Each structure stands twice: as C-alpha cells, then as structure tokens.
Amino acid sequence: MNWDDVIIEAVATDTGMRRLNNQDSHAMVRASNEESWRQRGHVFLVADGMGAHAVGELASKMACDLIPHNYMKARSGTPSEAIVKAFREVSTLIHGRASANRDFQGMGTTSSALLLLPAGALVAHVGDSRVYRIRGDVIDQLSFDHSLVWELIKRNHLSPDQTNHSVPKNVITRSLGPELEVEVDVEGPLEVRLGDVFLICSDGLSGPVTDPELGAFAANFHPREACKYLVNLANLRGGLDNITVVIVRIGPWVDPDSTEVERQGSGEHKSTRKTKGLGLWERLAATIKNRGRAPQPEVVEDHPHRTARCPIDKALIQKYDELTRHVQDQAIAQAWALDWTALAALRSQFADAQTTGNLRSSLRKLGEIIALLGQAARFARKSAGPTSHVH
Secondary structure (H helix, E strand, O other): OOOOOOEEEEEEEEOOOOOOOOOEEEEEEOOOOHHHHHHHOEEEEEEEEEOOOOHHHHHHHHHHHHHHHHHHHOOOOOHHHHHHHHHHHHHHHHHHHHHHOHHHOOOEEOEEEEEEEOOEEEEEEEOOOEEEEEEOOEEEEOOOOOEHHHHHHHOOOOOHHHHHHHOOOOOEOOOEOOOOOOOOEEEEEEOOOOOOEEEEEOHHHHOOOOHHHHHHHHHHOOHHHHHHHHHHHHHHOOOOOOEEEEEEEEOOEEOOOOOOEEOOOOOOOHHHHHHOOOOHHHHHHHHHHHOOOOOOOOOOOOOOOEEEEOOOOHHHHHHHHHHHHHHHHHHHHOOOOOOHHHHHHHHHHHHHHHHHOOHHHHHHHHHHHHHHHHHHHHHHHHHHOOOOOOO
C-alpha cells in the first residue's frame, strides 16, 4: 500500500433489541503523517466486552482506547511485535483492574484489529470478533474464532454439523483480561488490492447475518450504507446482542447508480497531494531518500479460515423481500410509528428494479426498507419496555 491511497471507512454500532447498554467499542486511528504511516500504518479495531453491569463496557473501551495508543507510540519492534505487545499490555491492565475490585470479576473483552501498512494488511485478534476481507464476490474470514465451537472443529473432535446441535456458540476460549497471560494471533502481512473491502465486527452481527450476506452488502455499497443496512438486518433478526461493524474500502467509491465518485472517507492526506505528478528528478530524489529505510516484510500467502461466495442473486433478493414483508405485517399488527409513505415509495422503487432485472438496485431498495423497519422496530421495542421483542 501507499501513503496516498484512498481509504474510505465507516462504522455503526447499536445496543441491539435486547440489551440495555452497549458493551461493544471500536476505534479507527489514521496515521497522522507519512513517517508515522511508514512505521505503524492505520489501525481499525472492534472489541466486545464481557462481564456484569458496566465492566464489559469498560473493558472494551480500555481495549479500543489503549491498544491503538500503545501501538502507535511504540518506538521499536516490527508492527507485528508492537501490536502483540499492545494487546498484552492492555490485557494485563484489565486483569489488574478485575483483581483489585470484586465487582469487576469476570471482566474481559475480545479484540480484533486490522492494520493497513506499506507491506499490506496485518490482522491481530483475541476472541471471536471477526475480520473479513471481501474481494470481488468472495468473502474470506481472516481471523480465527477463539470459541469452543471452532476449537473443537480444529481438533477434529466434532464436525461442523455436530457442533451446530450440541455446543453453545457463545463460549469463547480466549479474551483479554481474565488470564494474566494471553496469546495473540497475528495474520499477515497480506496483499491488499484496489477495491478490497475489509469488515470487522462483533458477534452481534456475525451471529444473525451470514458471511455471504455480509459480503454482498459490503462489496456493493458505500461503507456508510452497508453499515446501516447490516446493523438493521441484525436487529430485524432478533438483535440478541450488541452489534458493531467497521467497514474499510481501499480505493475511491464510484456509485453505479449516479456515477458519483467519493475519493475519501475521513479525509484524504492533503500533504501527499504534492507528490502526485512529480517530474523525473523529483521521483528520483524520492527514491534515493527511501533507500535507507528498513525493508518491508514480504507479503505472506493467503490462508483464510473460511471462504464463501457473496454475489447478489435472486435467492438473496427473495429472502429479504420475505423478511421485510413479514416484519411489515408485524408493524401493522402492533401499530408501529412508521413512515408508511416512505415505505410505499421504496416498495414501488423495488418493484421497478425487479421489473428491469437490476439486482443491485433491488438489494439497495431492500436495504433501505430494512433500515426503515429496523429503526421503527427499535423505537417500538424501546417504547414497549424490556419484555417486548420483534420476531
């Protein structure tokens, strides 16, 4: 990757339909200058806290505040060494906090980080919050779930089908805080290509939403829209846990429906615009300047932990059409506060897209319907109290 590559990122987080507080946290930390970028790159992170009351929320916040900070300020070591050290330092702090206060017992958090570096993408993770890469119509899970289910499958004790019926899915085997020592898994550096999309999320999203669904939305829409659609989709499917998603797209976004080009997310690096269009002597000088820099580690071969195709097809469209019509019937039965005029307009636009066979436009209209219904469902849930729920 290069310092002046366009990177567009977005985030969405929600308490879900059942929880009263949000124990998820996230961080998106861009390098402040080119030198910092060459040393440490950009950091994107999601953490899912554990523990009663507010201790899980505190643990995840500590992870997202301190891991990027400690990593960026590290003066020595490779990025891989520095991020592992940052993870372990924060785990020790969380463990110390829990040991010093009885009310903080059980305090811990998952943490999954994506580092975008000159050498490529580096993934560091503990727990079951996931890091995905979407390239074309394929989604790869780059992180390994430190969960009982995945560990049993890895050790060939059970098949995936057996674990679906006999093993609880929410038991994690590794996290920051509960133990004094923690093992941090690191993947990469992995090759990054123009058009790649990275998605980091808590299990509140990856539980109710399948990998092909995550990939279809992340690959085909602006990160901001994809985040909105996915969080509301998880809520319409029960929203049993807190939901957090960070989506990072490499390269400018071109909206196929409007030909609008967005070249930046939180801000293009203005200082690097001066390097574009340099003449021969300027480029030669830049090459000489960079000769003394430490060589970058070689990109490692990809070995995703799980892979799936994620095209937009008629089956996907039908699935969301049926889901939204079911929720719409529920909204009518329970008299939700819903903008019915906006919903009718979206239904009409969806029908038009179906008539022309435009699958992406069909999915976009369904995404907007999902968002509209999801927001109404959250409002209805909040108004009705903790005993109500959306099916």
